[in-house]
Amino acid sequence: MSSRVQSISNPKLKLQILSDEDIRSIHEATLRIIEQVGVKFPSPRALQVWADAGAEVDFERMVVKARGELIESALKRCPPAYSLAARDPQQDLPLDGNHVYLGTDGCGVEVIDIASGQRRTSRLQDVRDIARVGDAMEQIAFHWVPVSAQDAPAGTRGLHEIKAIWENSTKHVQTESIYSVHEARAAIEMAAMIAGGQRALRERPVLSLMQCTASPLGHDGGSLEAALLAAEAGLPTGFMTMAACLTTGPATLAGNLVVGNAEVIAGTALLQIAYPGAPVFYAAAQTASDLRTGAYTGGGPEDFLFGGATNALSDFYNIPLSMGSFATGAKEPNWQAGIENGLSTFMASASMADMLLGAGFLHGSRIWSYAEMMMDCEIFSIVQKMMQGIVVDQETLALEAIAAVGSSGNFLTQKHTRRHMREIFTSEFMDRRPYTEWEAKKDGAEDWALSKARRILAEHRPVPIEGKLSDEFDRIIGSVQVMA
Amino acid sequence: MTGEILQRMAQSIIDGDSDAAVALARESIAGNMDPLEAISKGFVAGVNTVGEAFGRGEAFLPELVMAGEAMKAAVALLDPELKKRGAQRQILGRVVIGTVEGDIHEIGKSLVATMLGASGFEVHDLGVDAPGDKLIGKALEVNADILAMSALLTTTMVRQREVIEELEKEGLRNRIKVMVGGAPVTRDWVATIRADGYSEDAIGAVALARKLMGSG
Numbered sequence: 250m251s252s253r254v255q256s257i258s259n260p261k262l263k264l265q266i267l268s269d270e271d272i273r274s275i276h277e278a279t280l281r282i283i284e285q286v287g288v289k290f291p292s293p294r295a296l297q298v299w300a301d302a303g304a305e306v307d308f309e310r311m312v313v314k315a316r317g318e319l320i321e322s323a324l325k326r327c328p329p330a331y332s333l334a335a336r337d338p339q340q341d342l343p344l345d346g347n348h349v350y351l352g353t354d355g356c357g358v359e360v361i362d363i364a365s366g367q368r369r370t371s372r373l374q375d376v377r378d379i380a381r382v383g384d385a386m387e388q389i390a391f392h393w394v395p396v397s398a399q400d401a402p403a404g405t406r407g408l409h410e411i412k413a414i415w416e417n418s419t420k421h422v423q424t425e426s427i428y429s430v431h432e433a434r435a436a437i438e439m440a441a442m443i444a445g446g447q448r449a450l451r452e453r454p455v456l457s458l459m460q461c462t463a464s465p466l467g468h469d470g471g472s473l474e475a476a477l478l479a480a481e482a483g484l485p486t487g488f489m490t491m492a493a494c495l496t497t498g499p500a501t502l503a504g505n506l507v508v509g510n511a512e513v514i515a516g517t518a519l520l521q522i523a524y525p526g527a528p529v530f531y532a533a534a535q536t537a538s539d540l541r542t543g544a545y546t547g548g549g550p551e552d553f554l555f556g557g558a559t560n561a562l563s564d565f566y567n568i569p570l571s572m573g574s575f576a577t578g579a580k581e582p583n584w585q586a587g588i589e590n591g592l593s594t595f596m597a598s599a600s601m602a603d604m605l606l607g608a609g610f611l612h613g614s615r616i617w618s619y620a621e622m623m624m625d626c627e628i629f630s631i632v633q634k635m636m637q638g639i640v641v642d643q644e645t646l647a648l649e650a651i652a653a654v655g656s657s658g659n660f661l662t663q664k665h666t667r668r669h670m671r672e673i674f675t676s677e678f679m680d681r682r683p684y685t686e687w688e689a690k691k692d693g694a695e696d697w698a699l700s701k702a703r704r705i706l707a708e709h710r711p712v713p714i715e716g717k718l719s720d721e722f723d724r725i726i727g728s729v730q731v732m733a
Numbered sequence: 734m735t736g737e738i739l740q741r742m743a744q745s746i747i748d749g750d751s752d753a754a755v756a757l758a759r760e761s762i763a764g765n766m767d768p769l770e771a772i773s774k775g776f777v778a779g780v781n782t783v784g785e786a787f788g789r790g791e792a793f794l795p796e797l798v799m800a801g802e803a804m805k806a807a808v809a810l811l812d813p814e815l816k817k818r819g820a821q822r823q824i825l826g827r828v829v830i831g832t833v834e835g836d837i838h839e840i841g842k843s844l845v846a847t848m849l850g851a852s853g854f855e856v857h858d859l860g861v862d863a864p865g866d867k868l869i870g871k872a873l874e875v876n877a878d879i880l881a882m883s884a885l886l887t888t889t890m891v892r893q894r895e896v897i898e899e900l901e902k903e904g905l906r907n908r909i910k911v912m913v914g915g916a917p918v919t920r921d922w923v924a925t926i927r928a929d930g931y932s933e934d935a936i937g938a939v940a941l942a943r944k945l946m947g948s949g
Contacts, residue, residue, distance in 0.1 A: 404888075
């Protein structure tokens with residue numbers, strides 16, 4: 250039995266980080282950079298598409314300079330809304346600008362073992378387990394490949410990973426770990442088998458692809474070619490910029506937005522030129538590098554601002570947004586994790602990013618923690634509650650109840666209270682016990698979160714895929730190995 | 734006069750001004766100054782000042798990097814002068830560095846290369862997407878002490894293991910130390926592939942390189 254999926258919708262809160270004029274300036278600056286500085290596309294196929302479309306292509310340096318009109322006309326062909334499909338249609342996700350969906354984060358390399366608490370290298374079984382827990386959590390609307398299946402062969406790892414998720418969850422799968430032509434082809438074939446054919450896959454894309462750019466102003470060759478294949482098959486595809494102030498982007502936030510924006514809209518325009526009308530999304534996880542070490546930070550005021558600002562850009566281009574949120578740099582579920590994940594998620598949600606990535610990690614998206622996953626899900630629920638705002642109407646003004654209670658007594662036994670009390674948020678992991686009880690037990694959020702995850706992993710039975718589908722997937726993966 | 738130009742050399746490094754450093758290097762050559770003195774008493778003094786400020790939290794990474802670049806520019810002019818005089822700059826070691834084959838991510842690798850250069854290592858940066866035989870070939874060519882490899886993806890990280898296995902096969906593993914790095918690299922991975930160490934950032938990488946050379 251599959252669970253319903255929670256989302257943030259019909260928001261009562263509004264956040265405006267950038268004015269219309271600011272957005273226009275960023276857009277104009279982006280077009281100027283694409284036209285005069287250029288973006289690197291290290292793929293012969295991509296370069297040819299650009300050349301055929303009339304862009305200025307330096308085949309030697311693999312840099313493309315495209316005029317603003319070419320970019321803008323291409324972007325106009327992007328469908329403004331579409332759905333991510335799931336094995337269970339009840340779990341389909343309409344990306345229509347009125348929903349915020351949370352996914353698991355990826356792609357980590359270590360796992361805090363759920364039984365032993367030890368940190369160890371990630372493997373395929375972890376992908377299965379995490380998918381199963383995600384399947385049970387209503388806050389998790391879709392899956393990313395959470396951790397790298399480092400015990401699976403490198404050449405087909407991405408395929409083993411999506412197979413593992415499909416076998417353990419009915420929810421939509423978005424992969425960020427398929428960046429080669431041979432894997433993309435096989436993944437599309439596998440997705441078509443789930444959907445019931447290539448045409449059915451177009452109608453109901455049960456798989457989407459996310460590709461990282463190579464900042465500044467560049468792309469990865471294999472990623473481009475995988476994206477082109479996905480776009481051809483009608484699978485939603487997005488390019489994610491992670492341009493970081495100081496290192497791979499300018500030290501100023503606006504400049505960093507320009508660099509990231511150039512990478513994303515140039516890549517998106519490429520897909521539209523090759524396959525007009527292909528479903529695409531904007532993706533971003535911009536940040537500021539650590540001033541001392543240049544290291545990836547995974548949180549901070551800059552992250553929070555980017556989280557709130559990027560949706561203004563994707564709204565301007567009228568396409569869905571996948572926003573990096575959560576992904577604390579903390580090494581354990583502590584104060585830093587709370588601040589970073591709380592604020593980043595609030596900002597991205599308040600600006601109505603369509604997809605939030607993602608729950609479950611420590612140390613800057615490197616170490617999977619089941620406890621953190623549970624706590625991140627609760628953060629999402631808290632933000633969801635906040636986004637419902639304050640409803641002011643005759644019923645909520647509660648005049649009758651106020652008059653009935655008068656100036657002494659309390660509201661506990663009022664019928665009005667009984668009607669509305671379940672609207673008040675109940676936390677699973679916040680410690681609201683008397684101090685002495687805490688003092689006696691000294692347990693807390695991390696313990697309770699871990700218990701919950703253990704329980705789910707032990708008890709939850711996701712709806713399985715047909716046995717012969719699994720066999721078919723093995724066959725497809727096996728045949729790829731022969732070729733690669 | 735010597736003291737004054739030495740001071741200006743140090744200042745060019747503190748300012749991260751490569752043009753000024755190059756001009757001063759030229760001036761010292763024209764004035765027949767001892768290139769070793771120019772490096773060790775002039776430019777390196779600047780590097781040390783920036784390093785100390787960095788340690789106190791008053792200077793940041795971009796200033797360190799700019800100082801390193803200015804140092805590199807000055808040394809590029811003064812090294813040939815040293816050779817002419819049959820002298821040699823004291824270096825902490827020779828490093829060949831690159832991002833592994835199939836991987837185009839460079840910022841971390843470039844940061845480490847710059848910091849190693851600024852710290853007194855001779856660095857040969859082979860850029861990104863560097864095949865194993867090119868890395869090993871260069872290491873042999875320059876008589877490298879350390880081979881440093883970066884990877885950002887778990888699927889390209891495996892190349893680090895392949896290169897180490899190749900070094901072992903060719904009987905070179907004892908001569909060449911191997912440092913690895915990149916986001917997916919963990920202590921477990923280092924142990925699995927029997928590398929000599931890793932660091933999560935460029936500062937740590939310099940400390941590790943020093944340690945591997947026995948001077949840390």
